[in-house]
Amino acid sequence: IFFFYSIHLLHTADNAGQFFSSGHTNNWAVLVCTSRFWFNYRHVANTLSVYRSVKRLGIPDSHIVLMLADDMACNHRNPKPATVFSHKNMELNVYGDDVEVDYRGYEVTVENFLRVLTGRLPPSTPRSKRLLSDDRSNILIYLTGHGGNGFLKFQDSEEISNVELADAFEQMWQKRRYNELLFIIDTCQGASMYERFYSPNLMALASSQVGEDSLSHQPDLAIGVHLMDRYTFYLLEFLEDIHPASKTNMNDLFKVCPKSQCVSTPGHRTDLFLRDPGSVLITDFFGSVRKVEITMETINLTDPIKQVEQRKYSYVDQLPVSEIIHQKPKQKDWHPPDGFILGLWTLILLVFFKLYGMKHLKHIF
């Protein structure tokens, strides 16, 4: 049974109202890089930049599941071993000395990713490899790699489709594994990956629309590869300005990397999200903010707590999804009706046989 509480305050302090508006109590992050090989250095650098920001803003390693498909820092071709840089001229080493990679190398597979999301892991899996979220967790999911229209390539040999991803999120919703979920993807044609979502409380961002490629940012001439993708580069720049007490909200995040900087058009999807994006703080997903406010004033809770919503929901239908979501009607190509095509071909055959006579019939059969 799921209750909404509304607390009446005698003060005009809006802070208290905003204080409980988000409804989450803990933060998790699942950061995945799906490409291997040296020339995909930038995907690992992307993931590590988001990891760095998320850690800096307060989410601890125990609440981060970091999946890196290849080891760039210790690759034989890296002229600066044990480092992964995100800015050219080696300004920022995102690898650092306290990186904890949970899934490494060949362990990054579609199966493992989906098991992490849905929680169906074998009992021997260590805690660091599990997503132990509950119904009050806000989860950030970041994916990067090579993708296409409706799929994301894992490790050069398999793919995850947008339908699978949407179903995995629905499973998470039904198992009450998240409160709100922010999904960011930086691949070519990334917007196709969030087209099929249908579970509530999902917000999605992508670096490019269907039919567009996400471009890489800048090569480093000493290391010899592209260091970052454009979208994540500007995302990192944006996040470097965020500190745990920032009040920046999601609308600012949607403005990151406009077409002039990114060449591709970033997209976002908020129709499944119940709150207004303008009221969602960046730190709701990227940080782990303890909600503590010290006040010397007394608050009199004189009115009894009233149940606002009287409806009881069954386990599955915790939220009437169909009432909330307005799915976009699927664009189907128009085909002429089947009967029409059949009639047309019959007409053609009859005309042919009339003109040339029935003796040709035996040549065909």
Next chain:
Amino acid sequence: MGLLSDPNRRRALISLLTRLNSPICVVCYMAGVAWFMGLAFEPFTLRTYMSENAMGSTMVEERFPAGERALTTGREFSAHKKKAGGMPVDWLVKTMQARGLEVFTQRFSRKLPFPDENKERYMVKGTNVYGILRAPRAPRTEALVLSAPCTPGDSNNQAVGLLLGLAQYFRNQIYWAKDIIFLVNEHDLIGMQACITFSPDSCRGGSIQAALSLELSSDVITSMDLVLEGLNGQLPNLDLANLFYAFCQKIGVLCTIQGKLQRNDWDSVSGYSHSVQTMMLMVMKQASGRPWGDHGLFLRYHIEAASIKGINSFRQYKTDVTTIGRLLEGMYRKLNNLLERLHQSYFFYLMPSLSHFVSIGYYMPAFGLLAVILLLRALDLWVQLATPPPRTEDGITDKEQVSSPGVLSVLTPLVISHLTGVALYTLPIQFQEMAVEQFPVSETEAVVLTAIGVYTAGLALPHNTHRLLSGEGTEQGWRVLKLVAVLYLAVLLGCTALINFSLGFILALTLVPVAAFVTPHVPKVLSAFILVILSPACTLLFSVFFFQELQELPVSFQEGWLLYLSVISQGILDHFLYGSLVYPLIALLVYPCWLLFWNILFWK
């Protein structure tokens, strides 16, 4: 009823085939030649592009600084080479060890079947020296090779100097994921052959992914030439040529292929003829089947290899050794990023210029059109053999008569032609001692002249065979023989073109007209003359002159003849030393085939 099972329609088709056979053959031949010439026309070619993903978008700033020091090392090498009178093995070993490489030497000796007059050697003894730069952090599973030849005299000293300079620079870097083998081979190809075949597990490195051979004989250069053709006409993966071209453009060095510069005016006649010349040079070099650089022997082992030559001509703009070092450094860093062997781009191609190429799908139809002529002729003969001759009155007995001499009269010329071929293959080497005793010639000349002698002796065969054979040849007999010969030639040329397109195409150009038009009924003297002109030996003679013309070094008839003799001796030597297949192919298969047609011409 279907097209072929309806007798009326079949008769119509067959009469069409027999009536129009000669015109169709001529049209196909013209079309084949025109298609081949059209390959060099730039709108029909594709621009080269890098196919391998791992080598694609990576780019580094090359930082090789030590060009001058490389030249000094080269001068030291030259001095020690003069003092040692050959390869200065001890000095090389010491220098490579000082640069931190693991050094190995390999002694080899080889006795040629007869003395090589071009390079003046007969019993060859030498030493190869190679140093391995181990990758600092990688397992020893893959390797790259950089080699420079040690030639007597003043050439290639700068190449060895640059090789040692690069070795020192590479040793100080930590980003190598593959071992790099620096090889200095003595006696060019013989040494290379020894290195590749006789030392276990490919020169004690891991599996070799790519190899470059460097030839540099001057302190400054004006252009760099890329040589791709290897043994038996095998070519390295096109990505290696693309890599070279990409770096030439990046660094700004003038690069050529076949020694010819690139031109942009493809729509003018001179521009087009320039492309044709470049392409024909490549075709000639590929058809000869010899390795045109020290890299040529690597290709058999699926090691992509190319040779880079530095050329110093009269241009004003000179490139120094540091820039060449940077070009090589860039190429090796890109090859370092490879994860698998080069396999994404084409293995069969022709290059009318360094930035354009023609792939096998585009050039094979030219050969296909020529092969179709042979098949049309075979069909025509089959039809003639199947329909009884209209002149017979007594149908049954004549038919029996005409079918019986079939097998023996066909088999005899076949066997005798092939025996002549075997004689052409074995006799020159076997009897060189006897020839030297009898005639005042050197061994090389003896071998070559014996070969020519056996070849000419084969021309006298038809008269002798017919004297041996009892019974006369018949109309049906020569038709059957020609059918067999035409199909044999078609299969032979087809297989040759698949392995070495240039050789197959050149042989097809001369032998297909022979096969198509020879019958016993054409005027004997004129067609005998034409047949000799179009025989493999004369094709070779004309090719020698043509090749010299293409290289803009035309020769007089005397010089051309001597060059021709040396080409024959080189061909025989290539076969015995490196396993080149051109000489056995011509001697054992093409020459007997041509002899069959000669037999048909003199059929009585």
